[in-house]
Amino acid sequence: MIQESPAYFKENIKQISEDENLRRIVRKATSLTLSKRSDLVTEYYSEGKDWEALRNQAHEIRKKTIDNLDTYLTDLEDHFERNGIEVKHAINASEACSFVLRILKEHNTRLVVKSKSMVTEEIHLNDKMIEAGIEVVETDLGEYIIQLAGETPSHITAPAMHKSRDDIGKLFSEKLGVPFTNDPAELTAYARRFLREKFLKADVGISGANFLIAETGTVVIIENEGNARLSTTLPKLHIVITGIEKVVPTLEETATLLKLLPVSATGQKATSYVSFINSPAKVKEDARPGKIIVILLDNGRKEILRRQEVREALYCIKCGACMNVCPVYQTVSGHAYGSVYPGPIGSILTPFLTTLKESKDLAYGSSLCGACSEICPVKIDIHNALLWIRSYAVQKKYTPFIERMLFKLWRIAMENIFVYNFGRSLLKFLQPLWSDYKDFPPLAEKSFHQLWKEGEIWNKNS
Amino acid sequence: MNIDLFIPCIVDQFFPQVGINTYKILKKVGCNVDYPFEQTCCGQPAFNTGYRKDAEYLAKKFINIFSKSDYVIAPSGSCVSMVKIFYDRLELPSDYQSKLAELKGKIFELSEFLVDILKISDVGAKFSGKITYHESCHLLRKLKIARQPRILINNVKGVEFVELNESDRCCGFGGTFSVKFPELSTVLTSDKIKNIEESGAQYVVANDSSCLMNVEGVLRRKGSNIRTMHIADLLASGI
Known part of the structure; x- marks a missing residue:
């Protein structure tokens, strides 16, 4: 287990x-x-x-941002507010979860659709929402598979990486009652049929964010399935939950990071969808989402800082x-x-x-x-x-105590050449540490030190 | 050219012939070679396990021993990277730091020294056999040495060289890692051995005795006929 x-x-x-x-x-x-x-x-x-130059550039962008995190977060918050996006700061997981639950309650929420978000995994939000009697549906295909299986993601960008096509086929036929297939296209079609209905009925969409642009007050989400776009535009309320470190100063700098992210993550030049979310819908009264709330999570990040x-x-x-x-x-x-x-x-x-x-x-x-x-x-x-x-x-x-003691002894042996040379005979006792899996080599009959001292080396090879 | 040998503790205790061969090669190419006798270990085992205070003592000892050398040459990428790169992470007093800054410019891994400093691509070695090459992690990623060993190996007369698939994938040693996670370490070593077997080579050469000891440990347990060989042993063949 x-x-x-x-x-x-x-x-x-x-x-x-x-x-x-x-x-x-x-x-x-x-x-x-x-x-x-x-x-x-x-x-x-x-x-x-030059890919290396691009990495260096991205490193500098991230360094500048993290070194001045408070400044950029203030800037971000200002622009969010100007755009009509509400912002909340959560110190830890439980605070973030209570914010979400309170918001969901205020909006009489019965069904939540979620697009992929590691931060919601980090705060174990799904469990809390389900406990509160809310139906929660993961809409990213990988996350959906994991949710059906009752598991957690095994990878941050490919949550169901540990499952084979056969595993997924069996899971779908068990949980969804569909005929077994291991064909990815057919499996995706089953999931899509089920999910489409959920998107239309959902009261609230919850997403993470890939980047938060400070100068424009924008939430950036990249994805391949279109599920994030549906989760964030069909329900009347969109909640974004993400870490404070996701801020990027400018749109231009975001573009640099967007060149690197999909290549590094999935081996794609660009993902199928890149959403830049600037504000709630404004075209008419009941346009969706009517409201966007961003929750910025600390949860240990400031300690790292x-x-x-x-x-x-x-x-x-x-x-x-x-x-x-x-x-x-x-x-x-x-x-x-x-x-x-x-x-x-x-x-x-x-x-x-x-x-x-x-x-x-x-x-x-x-x-x-x-x-x-x-x-x-x-x-x-x-x-x-x-x-x-x-x-x-x-x-x-x-x-472990024994390890600390061993290093104390080791240092004594290494500090002094005479103890070091004597300690050689004790080394034999450490050899069995390895022997369950590998054959440890025998100690040389004479160490290089001994051979040198005896003149073996320079006599023979001069 | 005056050289001080730095013989890593693993070589000293288990594979002294690697040290002897390093000596032989350097003599052959015309260097004056000495061995500061008080040397023990660079401190890497303690540093990598998190015992920085202990590593600091050994770093100071190391710097004292070698700071007056013209050149310090070691048959190991890992130990050289400890001095060149990781000593900076230790809290050393400022007089040691200035000596270290100088030392970093004088310490070299054997193959790097031969090819880049002495401009030697053929040491005149002869060896008959099919050889593949494993890239030790610190040698490759910290010291960026990949070209030099290949040049030297390819110029050994009688050698048939084949590239190793996933040559840059770790052999699973990692010092304490292999003691703390022996099952996992062995899986990684077995992956390495599978690639070595598929290469058809009789010998796998590397620049670090620690990696070789680890690979050899599993090869022997498996009863394989493939042998490991330190690059110094190869380069000293027939000279």
């Missing part, structure tokens, strides 16, 4: 490492996205443009490329992490969205290969942030 808590990361990994079927599905999906991405990057260069060593994590534009390229993610998929945001970036965000104590193992679940930092479209030094979280866990004494 996979546990939905980062505290069970190690146990989850142990179990999932055995699951060859899952690994096959996830590797296939991530490889496909990565190869489409890499083709587009090559194409970009062949057009005489205060920590210089991990602050770059707020640059994240949630493309998921670091997950796709991570050999650990490719092997264990998203649920193993037990956190809403999995993979390399998730291992940095989660300790601040939950607690470091329960999620400290996540940062250790990386071989530090650095592929994540290399692919990140906004050049977050993920590698460095993971290392810092490890050191923070050590500082807080959250690492």
